[in-house]
Amino acid sequence: MEKMSLKELAVPMIKAIDSFNFLLKSHHRRTAVISYYIGKELHLKDDELTDLVLAAALHDIGALSVQEKKCLIEEDVLRPSPHCLMGCKMLSSFDAFGNIARIIKHHHVKYEESRQVEEGEILFQSHIVHLADRCDILVNPDLFILNQKKKVVEKIREKSGTLFHPRVFRAFEQVAKKDIFWIEINYLTMDQLFRRIDFSIDYELSVEKLVDFARTISRIIDFRSRFTASHSYTVAHLAYLISGYFGFSEERRTKMMIAGYLHDIGKLGVDPALIEKEGGLTDEEFNLVKLHTYFTSQILSELSSSVWFHEIVLWAERHHEKSDGSGYPFALDDSSLDEGVKILAFSDIISALMEERPYRKGMPSEEAFDLIGNMLADRLSPEMFVEIDNHRDEIEDMVKQCYAHSFEEYYSGRS
């Protein structure tokens, strides 16, 4: 396999999590820029700076529901810990992100309270992300940033020593004297920022690490709502299982699994309120949800120059296409859809039907398979469906296992 480094894989994902973020547009990028400036001023070592910038660029990923995200925008976060714990939980399964997960876990700890916590428990970068986060919230996006310098610094000064670490505040005060700091909060792109850091945790990824990373990303997508908490995880495991029935090699089965984990990454760009909506979607709302396949395609296109990833990207971006050309977004016909896409599409439908929705219970497998057989199999591949249907019991077991595993993780991260 040709090599892909962690940086090549992580940067497009982190950029996507920020720029496609429906509710907190650019907040991660801006907090990362502020953190970078403070970290530089404090002469953090390369590895500490890498962890700081990545943690800042991901710090609110644990804020899942609309409600949680709204309360983050308010100035004083009253009950911050669930989103900190969840963010930590989501990332800690990927070992290179261990420190990043810890920084996120404590990014709302007040300086005066941090001294009661055991020494070494809180990484210093948590204090930087804390101040950077509040700095961004204090900037009014409707007013030109350079006209707000004084007011923002004064507001933060009031809480130095209580909310904020005094050393972090002093570094912030220094960088805040320079216009370039404020200008770059608005204009520095995530790409430009990542080019400035050494990315000290970069290394060539093994296939196992690729799978681990894709699983970590899938949690960010799935855990936005309890109704989808197992979705990509289940699709990944079904795609791996079902591709075995069609003689796929172990390597291609693993690629199917990664495609399953990433196929709905574009949902990050869709309003989570639509996923939680009771009573089903209107046609207009469904059209908005359909956009997610286009976003998936955009996000993953940065990986498609890698020969190893090429197939994964094609499968993921085509998972709602149909053989008769009635799918979206490309309206491809059968000649463009290989077995891999169809396996992913079947896995997606099985998982979706058996999941609970705000407006209905999860379907028993009998009902789900009958419905697919009657309404959908013809538009994908009736022959393939016969083979899949032969393994109904095994598939049902797999769905149940995936549910049990995902919900345990979902609820344990929230307590």
Ligand SMILES: [Fe+2]
């Ligand atoms: Fe934040």
Ligand SMILES: [Fe+2]
């Ligand atoms: Fe989808």
Ligand SMILES: [Fe+2]
């Ligand atoms: Fe899906």
